[in-house]
Amino acid sequence: MYYLNLFKMPKAVVTKITSLQSRFFWGKSDGTKGMSIVSWSLIQKPKSQGGLGVRDLVLKNAALLFKWWWRFDKEECPLWKRVVCSCNKLDSKKGLEKQQMKNTRSLWNTIGNLRFSEAELFSIFYEGMQLQLGDGTRTLFWNNVWMKDGRLRDRFPNLYRVAVDKACTISDCSFWDGYVWRWGLQWRRALWLWEEQELSELQTGLTKVGIRQSEVDKLIWKHDKEGNFSVKSFLNVLYKNKNLGQEPNMFNFYNNLWRSLVPPRVEIFVWFVILERVNTKDKLVRCGILPTSEITCVICGKAPESVHHLFFTCEYAWKLWGSALRFWNILWVWAGDPRQCFESWIHGANRKGEKEDWMTTFFCCNLVSVET
Template sequence: MISGLSMELGNGRTIQFWEDRWLPPGVLKDIFPRLFSVSTLQGSVIRDCGFWDGLEWIWSFQWRRELFQWELDLVHQLHELLQSVKPTTEKENGVVWKFDKTGVYSTASFGKVLQAEVLPEEITSYSFTRAVWKGLVPPRVELLTWFVLIGRVNTKDRLCRFRVIAQQDNRCVLCDKAEETAFHLFLECETTWKVWCAWLLALGRQWSLPGTLNDHFESWTELSVRKVDRKKWFIGFFAVIWTTWLERNGRLFRDHTSSMEDIINRSFRYSEKWSGVDPIGC
């Protein structure tokens, strides 16, 4: 939890809770798409998503149906994000970022707060936690990648450990050949590995399978490349992670399967969009 975080929102009468960008990580419907899809408060302003209990603001949400256990885990993550954020009754809406003397949010400062107050010491000691928060990709993409690297993304093995799904339902959504762990889904799976290989080929590199996702990130981002290629190489890592997660969720929740070519091309398009350049130099 982020004990020192305070956002001054004003009265919350004009900002939509799910749809507007009023929190540093991004738009809540993009960060928590599953919760947004089952919320009865779509289109509601912040003031209508909670109530005052004396001097304390209580966030209160309503859902179209009873939530699954893994969805309740998402609700818990949402409450952690919101715990020190509250509207006021005395001023109009505005956002102040308390962890920067200018009052202006940056993903770098948000990442430092998360590292200092959310993560245990054994995680913050890894160099990758700081390297993730550079502001080169959308905040929701940084957040997902960070969750992947610290082992907090809800892959099937994690859901099995929490007894959200049965052990026999733990197969990888992309290949159906192994247990869906973060390492398998984002690196070892034959589908994902083909995407990584496409990037390596496009940038003229060769690779061997790393031992961990953390090793992969550190090796990928620290590899000596030409200065002109450094940014697109770095962004490429996030693009593959994001593309893999979207494809996995599309197959799992919408029964939609993309071709291998489409998955690879999508990762390059994301990189191009985020960097403003052609990721393969064409």
């Protein structure tokens, strides 16, 4: 982890480590490759988004390196920053995005050139940084993100093109008139009708801006309540923005699934059941591993063996569920699929102590059903 915090991981190393992770999940006892039943992209998603939380090494590495960008822009001038600026001929008063980095493989140049090598991730990172307005002396009116919807140059491109000073700070283009804060934007020519419409929208937004003369402008991370950048919050943003195909994204059950009520291997097994990613006979038939004649349930032999049948509606599984429901003195009807079964089970008990025992019952019944 220390090396990931300083160096960009080579692709060959990423491929090797990912291969070892994949083999841990799907490899057989003799070391050969097994059958994957869940896409690797879903396994890499955070648990809060329906995945297993096995982090993507490339994203993790990028998040750790971008933390140096945050520290360079956020911290005034500590010793480490003075050393970096001296060795790389950088201006400590400017952000990294405003400075030219050499195209070499040195440690700091690699970090500084992430805006080119990881352009997509950099755009997400840069959009997450926002200046909390104080006296307006450090915030660029057009080029910094200091309002919720992004940079003003991107929101009002027609006005930006005709602005006299495109690099002005907020304090440069505004002033106090008594106790009233007024805006004094200047244009190179008279505005056209469509530009007047943009100006009207801009002025509406500016009326909500509050200037605090007693405070200086402060850089904040808008994806954190405290305004501080963290690798975890950045990764959560990346996973929300990452397109992972047709796999499930967000489920209502994740808060109740990962509560450490049972051992982790049981939680993971139930996760597979809820996603219907268990190698039941109906799936093996579809994959051509078993003939159609062998699709019947291995326990009751009366119906096709699917995840829903094997764990919930098989007569032997239902006897187990029935015993649990009689213990709780509750009448129950299963919903259509395993996910809906779990979501309906969540609301079966309301008291805190009872709810934990109630949820533990679900895990135990699923585990015992397959072992039976």
